[in-house]
Amino acid sequence: MIFNKTYSGFKTAWEGLNLTLKHLFGPNSKREVKPIQSENYFTQLEKGTNTIQYPKQQIPIPEVGRYQLDVEIDDCIVCDLCAKACPVDCIDIESIKATEAIGQTSDGSTKRLYAAKFNIDMAKCMYCGLCTVVCPTECITMTNLYDRTTRDLDELTYKFSTMTPQEAEEKRAAFDKQQAEKLAAKQAAMKKKEGDQS
Numbered sequence: 001m002i003f004n005k006t007y008s009g010f011k012t013a014w015e016g017l018n019l020t021l022k023h024l025f026g027p028n029s030k031r032e033v034k035p036i037q038s039e040n041y042f043t044q045l046e047k048g049t050n051t052i053q054y055p056k057q058q059i060p061i062p063e064v065g066r067y068q069l070d071v072e073i074d075d076c077i078v079c080d081l082c083a084k085a086c087p088v089d090c091i092d093i094e095s096i097k098a099t100e101a102i103g104q105t106s107d108g109s110t111k112r113l114y115a116a117k118f119n120i121d122m123a124k125c126m127y128c129g130l131c132t133v134v135c136p137t138e139c140i141t142m143t144n145l146y147d148r149t150t151r152d153l154d155e156l157t158y159k160f161s162t163m164t165p166q167e168a169e170e171k172r173a174a175f176d177k178q179q180a181e182k183l184a185a186k187q188a189a190m191k192k193k194e195g196d197q198s
């Protein structure tokens with residue numbers, strides 16, 4: 001009984017040591033930078049070291065990689081659908097109504113809202129891609145850019161709006177003025193109608 005346990009202990013220790021030695025002296029060739037489609041992409045990981053000299057060397061990533069988000073703000077109609085679809089609420093949009101149509105997106109959609117704020121907190125994003133699925137103009141996309149290393153967490157909030165706070169204030173004031181004028185005109189018309197009837 002004791003003999004069996006001792007034998008088993010030595011056997012297990014020897015197998016563990018053997019594995020360690022194999023991985024200590026086995027990988028004597030450096031990993032090459034190859035795309036995943038290469039035939040020996042995985043076999044080289046068994047024979048060579050697993051690291052590369054990043055960032056000097058970089059492993060090719062698929063063109064359809066779904067990494068950092070990007071927004072083509074000129075094509076955004078500020079519908080807020082992406083923000084509503086986001087499961088972690090990392091898209092923060094503030095819209096301002098325009099006094100008239102302000103142009104068209106590249107797919108022909110009419111723009112009636114300004115994006116005073118369009119922030120995406122990539123530190124919270126879980127890369128599910130839902131925002132890109134619901135976007136009616138396909139202007140929010142996942143790119144193959146993955147490395148935006150930073151020491152400052154604030155820098156992971158990507159800001160896509162090009163509007164300054166002063167411009168936003170002007171747009172808000174213009175819309176409020178238009179609404180006030182419309183209301184005054186409506187009230188004047190009602191007064192006139194009441195005067196005509198009496």
Ligand code: SF4
Pocket residue numbers: 069085086087088089090091120124125126127128129130131132
């Ligand atoms: S990818 Fe997912 S988690 Fe990230 S912003 Fe879009 S919806 Fe939100």
Ligand code: SF4
Pocket residue numbers: 071075076077078079080081082083093134135136137138139140
């Ligand atoms: S869903 Fe698309 S068009 Fe709508 S606010 Fe988001 S990015 Fe803009």
